[in-house]
Amino acid sequence: xxxxxxxxxxxxxxxxxxxxxxxxxxxxxxxxxxxxxxxxxxxxxxxxxxxxxxxxxxxxxxxxxxxxxxxxxxxxxxxxxxxxxxxxxxxxxxxxxxxxxxxxxxxxxxxxxxxxxxxxxxxxxxxxxxxxxxxxxxxxxxxxxxxxxxxxxxxxxxxxxxxxxxxxxxxxxxxxxxxxxxxxxxxxxxxxxxxxxxxxxxxxxxxxxxxxxxxxxx
Amino acid sequence: xxxxxxxxxxxxxxxxxxxxxxxxxxxxxxxxxxxxxxxxxxxxxxxxxxxxxxxxxxxxxxxxxxxxxxxxxxxxxxxxxxxxxxxxxxxxxxxxxxxxxxxxxxxxxxxxxxxxxxxxxxxxxxxxxxxxxxxxxxxxxxxxxxxxxxxxxxxxxxxxxxxxxxxxxxxxxxxxxxxxxxxxxxxxxxxxxxxxxxxxxxxxxxxxxxxxxxxxxxxxxxxxxxxxxxxxxxxxxxxxxxxxxxxxxxxxxxxxxxxxxxxxxxxxxxxxxxxxxxxxxxxxxxxxxxxxxxxxxxxxxxxxxx
Numbered sequence: 001x002x003x004x005x006x007x008x009x010x011x012x013x014x015x016x017x018x019x020x021x022x023x024x025x026x027x028x029x030x031x032x033x034x035x036x037x038x039x040x041x042x043x044x045x046x047x048x049x050x051x052x053x054x055x056x057x058x059x060x061x062x063x064x065x066x067x068x069x070x071x072x073x074x075x076x077x078x079x080x081x082x083x084x085x086x087x088x089x090x091x092x093x094x095x096x097x098x099x100x101x102x103x104x105x106x107x108x109x110x111x112x113x114x115x116x117x118x119x120x121x122x123x124x125x126x127x128x129x130x131x132x133x134x135x136x137x138x139x140x141x142x143x144x145x146x147x148x149x150x151x152x153x154x155x156x157x158x159x160x161x162x163x164x165x166x167x168x169x170x171x172x173x174x175x176x177x178x179x180x181x182x183x184x185x186x187x188x189x190x191x192x193x194x195x196x197x198x199x200x201x202x203x204x205x206x207x208x209x210x211x212x213x214x215x216x217x218x
Numbered sequence: 219x220x221x222x223x224x225x226x227x228x229x230x231x232x233x234x235x236x237x238x239x240x241x242x243x244x245x246x247x248x249x250x251x252x253x254x255x256x257x258x259x260x261x262x263x264x265x266x267x268x269x270x271x272x273x274x275x276x277x278x279x280x281x282x283x284x285x286x287x288x289x290x291x292x293x294x295x296x297x298x299x300x301x302x303x304x305x306x307x308x309x310x311x312x313x314x315x316x317x318x319x320x321x322x323x324x325x326x327x328x329x330x331x332x333x334x335x336x337x338x339x340x341x342x343x344x345x346x347x348x349x350x351x352x353x354x355x356x357x358x359x360x361x362x363x364x365x366x367x368x369x370x371x372x373x374x375x376x377x378x379x380x381x382x383x384x385x386x387x388x389x390x391x392x393x394x395x396x397x398x399x400x401x402x403x404x405x406x407x408x409x410x411x412x413x414x415x416x417x418x419x420x421x422x423x424x425x426x427x428x429x430x431x432x433x434x435x436x437x438x439x440x441x442x443x444x445x446x447x448x449x450x451x452x453x454x455x456x457x458x459x460x461x462x463x464x465x466x467x468x469x470x471x472x473x474x475x476x477x478x479x480x481x482x483x484x485x486x487x488x489x490x491x492x493x494x495x496x497x498x499x500x501x502x503x504x505x506x507x508x509x510x511x512x513x514x515x516x517x518x519x520x521x522x523x524x
């Protein structure tokens with residue numbers, strides 16, 4: 001399995017280091033051609049304004065939309081989550097529009113508000129470490145979007161099918177839980193490609209009992 | 219269900235968690251261009267061109283050089299206007315050792331502080347103890363010893379000093395090559411040779427041992443000082459810089475908007491000569507540069523810092 005990492009700007013190296021530590025082959029994606037042969041794509045943290053410019057001007061946006069339409073898995077962290085969202089506020093900004101949700105840029109404020117928290121998720125029993133850096137806030141999630149973790153009452157991990165997004169940076173911790181979960185989504189798209197059949201997206205291991213209060217709307 | 223705060227009282231004392239958040243922001247800036255701006259309009263142009271951050275200044279280095287006098291932290295009004303204008307991180311400079319200026323910038327909530335040799339030093343022996351701050355710091359370095367002393371003091375990002383405001387990339391190249399070569403050397407030495415190297419470099423042994431193992435700095439390593447063209451940006455990237463600062467190079471050129479965009483493009487596609495060529499197409503005149511060899515020691519900014 002090979003995972004592409006958007007490498008136009010941001011912390012793509014941190015994602016690559018984490019995946020390589022897990023024995024996964026990675027490819028830096030700067031042009032549409034770089035995505036060929038990838039089973040999944042990570043949109044890393046960074047500045048979404050800068051990243052968006054490269055996506056729009058160099059044909060990557062259309063390539064990524066087609067990649068998703070073909071059933072591939074995509075995982076966005078922080079700025080990557082902003083790029084995936086259908087609506088971006090503070091200020092209004094264009095995006096790929098692949099996940100029906102409203103995202104508030106720099107939702108917690110400037111760098112001084114950046115911090116490390118720990119919180120429950122449906123991905124494992126132990127709390128998950130969440131590194132927020134000028135992080136966005138997911139203000140609204142549309143129908144069909146599952147919330148796998150929350151922070152301060154707002155969704156921190158969301159999933160729809162093979163699309164996964166976090167408002168924090170699992171790549172800046174030593175915990176591989178979220179990446180492992182993403183690799184399972186990517187593996188499914190890989191096998192569905194080979195078998196020519198659609199496979200259901202992976203489900204979180206734990207029951208969603210603790211998250212039942214997490215309604216998928218604001 | 220809500221996440222609990224692990225650490226960090228928010229009272230200005232930084233612990234290990236804060237350190238990760240500070241280096242984390244530096245990680246987010248990788249592959250990008252940080253541009254010097256002196257007005258809200260310039261900041262808007264920089265953001266639109268794809269800058270990943272801006273450095274708010276009263277005067278760009280080439281004007282500081284021309285006008286002389288004492289160069290201090292920028293006026294709060296200028297920094298505030300720039301912070302209100304753009305959504306990307308805003309950095310600002312303080313004088314070397316001037317922790318009271320740093321306190322002011324932290325209270326203003328800038329996203330990053332540059333303890334910079336471009337301003338007139340306030341202390342000729344001591345730099346700021348940067349671990350005390352929640353806001354991350356970047357510092358300049360000419361060699362590995364300087365870089366590691368700054369990291370030991372709490373810098374979350376290192377940049378080459380280069381020679382600011384010169385439009386001449388030669389010093390940035392010298393500093394980047396020196397730092398990379400000195401790190402490479404450490405990876406070849408035996409354990410019993412590292413103490414001598416720590417002594418020679420004037421750097422803490424624990425950091426020396428860490429680099430001997432990893433071959434790279436424990437914080438992002440960027441380049442600054444004299445970068446004026448897209449090819450300059452590609453050059454320092456290929457020598458190991460993970461991102462690029464451009465100071466006078468953009469707004470002292472004949473075509474700031476086009477040049478800002480071109481430098482951003484070349485910084486991302488540094489390894490693709492065709493893309494760097496495209497970045498150079500239709501560019502006007504770059505800033506007029508200075509020959510470093512004609513400069514006197516007293517006029518050089520890169521020799522400030524200890």
